Amino acid sequence: MTKIMVDLNNPENRELYRVDGVILSDPDFSLYPGRTYNRAEMERLVTDCKKRGIMIIVNIDKIIEEDELNALEDALAFYFRLGVDFYLYSDFAVLSYFTERKATHRLIYDPKTLITNYQDAKIHQNWGSFVVISNEISRSEMEKLVAVGNVVLEVYGHRRIFYSRRHLLTTFGKYAHLHLAEKTAYTLREEFRDDYYLIYQSLPGTLVYTDYRIAFFRELAELSPPPAFLRINGAFVPEKELVSIVALYRTLLEKPDWADRLYKKMKEIYPHLGTGYLAASNLYEGDNL
Amino acid sequence: MIELLAPAGDLEKLKIAVLYGADAVYIGGKKFSLRARASNFSLADIESAGRFARRYGVKIYVTLNIVPRDEDLTAVSDYLRELVRCGVDGIIVTSLYYAALSRQIAPELELHLSTQFSAANSRAINYYKTLGFSRVILAREVTINQIKTIKQNTGLDLEVFIHGGMCSSFSGRCVLSNYLTGRDANRGGCAHSCRWNYYLSQAALPVTNLLFNMGSKDLSAVRVVPELIDLGIKSLKIEGRMKSIYYIATVVRSYRQLIDEYLETGRVHDFNYYEKELAKAENRETASGFLYGLPDVNEQLYNTVTPPDKTFVGIVLDYDSHCEIATVEQRNYFSVGDRLELFGPNRANTQIVVDYIWDEFGNRLDAARHPQQRIKIKVPFYVSYPDMIRLII
Numbered sequence: 001m002t003k004i005m006v007d008l009n010n011p012e013n014r015e016l017y018r019v020d021g022v023i024l025s026d027p028d029f030s031l032y033p034g035r036t037y038n039r040a041e042m043e044r045l046v047t048d049c050k051k052r053g054i055m056i057i058v059n060i061d062k063i064i065e066e067d068e069l070n071a072l073e074d075a076l077a078f079y080f081r082l083g084v085d086f087y088l089y090s091d092f093a094v095l096s097y098f099t100e101r102k103a104t105h106r107l108i109y110d111p112k113t114l115i116t117n118y119q120d121a122k123i124h125q126n127w128g129s130f131v132v133i134s135n136e137i138s139r140s141e142m143e144k145l146v147a148v149g150n151v152v153l154e155v156y157g158h159r160r161i162f163y164s165r166r167h168l169l170t171t172f173g174k175y176a177h178l179h180l181a182e183k184t185a186y187t188l189r190e191e192f193r194d195d196y197y198l199i200y201q202s203l204p205g206t207l208v209y210t211d212y213r214i215a216f217f218r219e220l221a222e223l224s225p226p227p228a229f230l231r232i233n234g235a236f237v238p239e240k241e242l243v244s245i246v247a248l249y250r251t252l253l254e255k256p257d258w259a260d261r262l263y264k265k266m267k268e269i270y271p272h273l274g275t276g277y278l279a280a281s282n283l284y285e286g287d288n289l
Numbered sequence: 290m291i292e293l294l295a296p297a298g299d300l301e302k303l304k305i306a307v308l309y310g311a312d313a314v315y316i317g318g319k320k321f322s323l324r325a326r327a328s329n330f331s332l333a334d335i336e337s338a339g340r341f342a343r344r345y346g347v348k349i350y351v352t353l354n355i356v357p358r359d360e361d362l363t364a365v366s367d368y369l370r371e372l373v374r375c376g377v378d379g380i381i382v383t384s385l386y387y388a389a390l391s392r393q394i395a396p397e398l399e400l401h402l403s404t405q406f407s408a409a410n411s412r413a414i415n416y417y418k419t420l421g422f423s424r425v426i427l428a429r430e431v432t433i434n435q436i437k438t439i440k441q442n443t444g445l446d447l448e449v450f451i452h453g454g455m456c457s458s459f460s461g462r463c464v465l466s467n468y469l470t471g472r473d474a475n476r477g478g479c480a481h482s483c484r485w486n487y488y489l490s491q492a493a494l495p496v497t498n499l500l501f502n503m504g505s506k507d508l509s510a511v512r513v514v515p516e517l518i519d520l521g522i523k524s525l526k527i528e529g530r531m532k533s534i535y536y537i538a539t540v541v542r543s544y545r546q547l548i549d550e551y552l553e554t555g556r557v558h559d560f561n562y563y564e565k566e567l568a569k570a571e572n573r574e575t576a577s578g579f580l581y582g583l584p585d586v587n588e589q590l591y592n593t594v595t596p597p598d599k600t601f602v603g604i605v606l607d608y609d610s611h612c613e614i615a616t617v618e619q620r621n622y623f624s625v626g627d628r629l630e631l632f633g634p635n636r637a638n639t640q641i642v643v644d645y646i647w648d649e650f651g652n653r654l655d656a657a658r659h660p661q662q663r664i665k666i667k668v669p670f671y672v673s674y675p676d677m678i679r680l681i682i
Binding site for chain 1: 357359362407409411412415435438439442457462465468475482485488493496497499500502505586589
């Protein structure tokens with residue numbers, strides 16, 4: 001049975017979501033450009049969610065620097081004591097920690113770009129871990145990946161396509177004598193192209209996202225076997241829309257025959273949708289340059 | 290012993306890297322390797338490269354550093370066996386599947402973790418050791434102080450980038466190129482979209498008339514090389530498999546001389562000399578990257594147009610000591626009256642003024658105009674292949 005997880009942007013709304021798990025982003029170790037939670041809030045939410053039978057997934061997906069290791073271990077020990085169900089991570093310092101505690105089954109590897117084939121997914125499966133797969137692959141590759149059995153599909157949301165440690169808005173602001181605010185979404189458009197991208201900077205660095213939202217929806221009903229988890233990414237998605245989107249995915253899982261009808265509703269919520277996991281099988285590799 | 294690791298996009302570049310003083314060279318095959326625009330090596334080329342390198346006691350590492358898609362999975366076992374047969378010393382991988390496969394099929398190959406994996410802390414690095422990696426190429430985002438602590442906390446060999454192009458993002462964590470051009474950044478098609486210009490707006494309103502850019506200056510770590518040697522870093526890496534033989538010769542020679550000076554004397558007399566030498570081969574500005582902390586505005590490239598570099602005018606093929614005439618393969622225009630500087634693996638920079646140019650049939654020329662034309666010039670001292678000639682402007 002596929003489970004749905006979603007980023008919790010507003011803890012007051014958690015009852016609105018009919019989801020299996022909520023993702024809570026760590027304030028120091030996640031890249032998430034939305035709400036993060038301090039330890040007191042985490043403690044309260046974990047207790048509450050456990051009562052309601054909702055899984056807690058903690059997001060700690062930044063690349064860890066050497067001087068952060070002690071703080072990371074402290075944070076992980078805290079979450080471990082709380083009994084957090086799963087962890088989204090992208091740095092193997094986290095894997096190392098959980099390997100020592102024989103708890104790698106609680107891990108979801110989410111580097112965004114590096115899981116592009118079923119064999120790499122199997123490596124993580126051998127550790128008992130899950131993986132979030134890259135979006136820049138073909139549908140057939142995605143299907144093979146899902147068949148491995150340990151896959152989290154990020155099915156909806158603005159897709160992160162760039163992660164830099166640099167503070168690129170700040171440095172450009174210095175160059176241009178502008179004040180560009182941190183933790184604020186700006187929009188990029190390449191000088192000769194029409195597409196828009198979101199750019200966001202916070203302490204861990206600068207992130208770029210697609211302006212359109214990935215929506216892997218109608219195809220989801222055709223997947224056999226189904227993925228273990230779906231993630232609905234809440235980055236830059238208004239709360240009201242997020243609640244509606246989650247409901248549509250929940251209904252889709254229950255009533256796959258309604259896919260077309262539900263997708264129309266999804267387009268009404270936010271029309272600028274793109275395909276996920278449907279890249280051409282051979283993205284141009286530059287051989288003919 | 291510290292290793293100076295040079296890039297090579299083809300066999301000629303590999304030979305230049307070896308002759309100019311590299312201890313090891315990394316190359317890409319026709320498959321499984323990033324930098325698809327580099328010529329790259331066929332298996333026959335790799336075999337030749339192995340033979341050539343062994344003559345000089347130089348190691349060869351082959352990059353299998355793509356993030357593989359399904360079609361990159363099937364032939365890799367045979368490829369690994371071939372690499373062993375060709376005498377390759379090690380491979381550089383991003384995929385853990387490739388890593389696991391190489392341990393089964395080709396355990397004699399050293400296994401290096403690509404910088405695409407963004408290794409930036411000792412805990413992760415120690416874990417990579419349990420996966421069979423013998424070396425980790427550090428993320429370019431680490432500072433010199435972090436490198437020091439990482440080295441203290443891990444027993445694994447560490448490789449550090451000291452020179453060349455920098456991704457603006459963590460390597461491997463950027464797919465801008467995929468979205469903007471349809472070219473797969475993690476399979477060798479990166480279009481360097483981070484170096485393009487963008488309009489920046491907020492809530493549909495432009496924030497400035499200036500074009501936004503994310504491009505980074507290239508890395509130059511000349512001044513930290515002694516510290517890296519003292520820390521016990523295993524390998525100092527130069528980026529640039531797509532760079533010219535001139536670039537490779539100049540950069541490898543400069544770092545070779547710097548390392549040798551430091552190892553022999555315990556100090557570097559004049560860093561400025563090395564920086565000036567390196568600048569002769571650079572067509573982008575350089576900076577220290579993350580070595581001293583988070584890059585600031587001075588580490589970024591804004592509003593910069595890079596002109597093509599035309600200072601490399603020829604490579605010496607032969608020398609007639611009796612007539613003091615050098616046979617040269619032309620690479621860029623130069624003419625009678627120009628001041629040229631000759632340099633080589635074993636020679637100090639020496640300048641001449643061109644008084645005569647002949648074509649290979651003995652006809653007098655006023656200028657060398659044709660790429661790869663064989664010409665002859667008067668050189669009043671012994672020169673030999675692969676000495677190079679640059680134009681002094």
